[in-house]
Amino acid sequence: MHIAMIGSGYVGLVSGACFADFGHVVTCVDKDAGKIAALLRGEMPIFEPGLAEIVANNVRQERLFFTTDLGPAVRNADAVFIAVGTPSRRGDGHADLTYVFEAAKEIAAALDGFTVVVTKSTVPVGTGDDVERILRETSPDSDFAVVSNPEFLREGAAIGDFKRPDRIVIGIEDERAREVMSEVYRPLYLNQPPILFTSRRTAELTKYAANAFLATKITFINEIADLCERTGANVQDVARGIGLDNRIGSKFLHAGPGYGGSCFPKDTLALIKTGQDMGAPIRIVETVAAVNTQRKRAMAGKVLEACGGSVAGKTIALLGLAFKPNTDDMRDAPSIDIVAALEEAGARITAYDPESMAQARPLMEKVTFCRDPYECVEGADALVIVTEWDAFRALDMKRVKAALAAPVVVDLRNIYRPEEMRRLGFTYASVGRS
Numbered sequence: 001m002h003i004a005m006i007g008s009g010y011v012g013l014v015s016g017a018c019f020a021d022f023g024h025v026v027t028c029v030d031k032d033a034g035k036i037a038a039l040l041r042g043e044m045p046i047f048e049p050g051l052a053e054i055v056a057n058n059v060r061q062e063r064l065f066f067t068t069d070l071g072p073a074v075r076n077a078d079a080v081f082i083a084v085g086t087p088s089r090r091g092d093g094h095a096d097l098t099y100v101f102e103a104a105k106e107i108a109a110a111l112d113g114f115t116v117v118v119t120k121s122t123v124p125v126g127t128g129d130d131v132e133r134i135l136r137e138t139s140p141d142s143d144f145a146v147v148s149n150p151e152f153l154r155e156g157a158a159i160g161d162f163k164r165p166d167r168i169v170i171g172i173e174d175e176r177a178r179e180v181m182s183e184v185y186r187p188l189y190l191n192q193p194p195i196l197f198t199s200r201r202t203a204e205l206t207k208y209a210a211n212a213f214l215a216t217k218i219t220f221i222n223e224i225a226d227l228c229e230r231t232g233a234n235v236q237d238v239a240r241g242i243g244l245d246n247r248i249g250s251k252f253l254h255a256g257p258g259y260g261g262s263c264f265p266k267d268t269l270a271l272i273k274t275g276q277d278m279g280a281p282i283r284i285v286e287t288v289a290a291v292n293t294q295r296k297r298a299m300a301g302k303v304l305e306a307c308g309g310s311v312a313g314k315t316i317a318l319l320g321l322a323f324k325p326n327t328d329d330m331r332d333a334p335s336i337d338i339v340a341a342l343e344e345a346g347a348r349i350t351a352y353d354p355e356s357m358a359q360a361r362p363l364m365e366k367v368t369f370c371r372d373p374y375e376c377v378e379g380a381d382a383l384v385i386v387t388e389w390d391a392f393r394a395l396d397m398k399r400v401k402a403a404l405a406a407p408v409v410v411d412l413r414n415i416y417r418p419e420e421m422r423r424l425g426f427t428y429a430s431v432g433r434s
């Protein structure tokens with residue numbers, strides 16, 4: 001199969017590289033000439049474990065190409081994937097479809113022979129109909145089918161998720177597309193992931209329903225954590241106690257500072273907007289989004305409390321800035337809200353993250369960025385663990401204590417044991433554990 005991937009960001013680049021690894025010939029297209037130039041030099045524009053090797057191998061074997069020139073890539077393709085961004089539209093939270101529609105127009109102008117145009121970007125239910133209309137209006141004589149194939153990969157584990165997915169969802173309205181999509185995913189049949197062929201609208205909505213459900217699960221355990229703090233219960237034990245029930249499942253039951261990232265915040269807002277527009281409001285998700293937004297800033301209150309009620313004039317050391325470990329993605333990371341709230345309260349912030357500091361710098365201009373965790377805590381009045389990178393799980397706590405001006409640790413990811421930290425002489429606060 002010849003595949004064109006329009007948009008070479010997290011999803012486009014990972015999907016493109018993995019499809020090439022399966023043996024397809026893939027051209028990744030991006031408007032961002034800097035990104036393409038970096039990829040042509042062999043540099044990855046994002047941090048994703050394992051990606052650089054797969055890209056290098058497939059470039060060497062001439063199955064993976066990069067270009068800014070969409071036309072030839074689309075003309076030669078059996079399937080064209082749209083993997084451009086769908087950020088929140090300012091004001092109403094609806095998904096901004098500008099990039100998708102622009103890509104559709106550019107694709108339309110280059111179609112040649114029967115082509116399957118696949119929306120991999122997360123788009124509101126009904127967007128496939130709009131894409132189809134744009135293609136038809138721009139290129140009335142072309143032969144194409146529009147498919148929805150939402151992506152479920154997780155940043156930080158993207159290659160594994162793409163190659164061994166829990167399921168593949170493919171929404172089609174034209175039977176000819178089934179054959180092409182089956183061929184595209186045929187190399188995966190060995191692992192036998194369930195492939196769900198659905199209607200296009202069903203596939204589009206499935207993606208939002210999945211993300212909203214996961215966001216709800218996180219928010220649920222976060223609120224249970226708050227109740228644990230008031231009652232002396234332990235949220236990790238509660239999570240285990242409910243998670244072992246197969247109907248509930250143990251994943252996404254880690255209490256913390258609230259969800260962030262490139263997907264959950266914007267996708268919950270977009271689903272809320274669709275629900276409201278369609279007269280079927282999804283109130284549970286409305287509440288989840290509101291609770292989560294409030295929670296991120298509320299985490300600064302935890303730090304204030306641990307510091308005796310005020311951080312004015314104090315230095316607070318933050319470990320971890322990315323919205324989760326193993327990514328450099330800073331989009332909607334809780335650290336952004338926490339830094340803003342602490343600075344408003346008069347604190348000076350030092351920070352360290354293994355991968356995301358270049359992305360973080362423009363978002364938190366007053367922060368002092370450090371070379372490693374120990375430099376970060378030197379002379380600080382409190383240490384706050386915001387992201388649970390492996391590198392922070394086994395810090396030399398005696399060294400940390402000696403470096404801190406005051407032995408205060410606020411662990412927003414519950415990676416240390418309260419008794420142990422207290423035994424070491426720390427004032428230790430975590431989430432949902434007394």
Ligand SMILES: NC(=O)c1ccc[n+]([C@@H]2O[C@H](COP(=O)([O-])OP(=O)(O)OC[C@H]3O[C@@H](n4cnc5c(N)ncnc54)[C@H](O)[C@@H]3O)[C@@H](O)[C@H]2O)c1
Binds near residue numbers: 007008030035083084
């Ligand atoms: N990041 C994730 O973990 C993830 C997971 C599942 C689904 N998604 C969805 O996938 C989509 C892409 O997300 P992302 O994180 O990869 O975004 P991204 O911002 O990392 O990448 C999008 C890329 O598209 C390029 N682009 C925009 N318009 C273009 C055009 N007309 N032609 C060529 N290139 C163009 C941009 O320059 C950018 O490099 C979104 O809808 C997102 O919701 C993301």
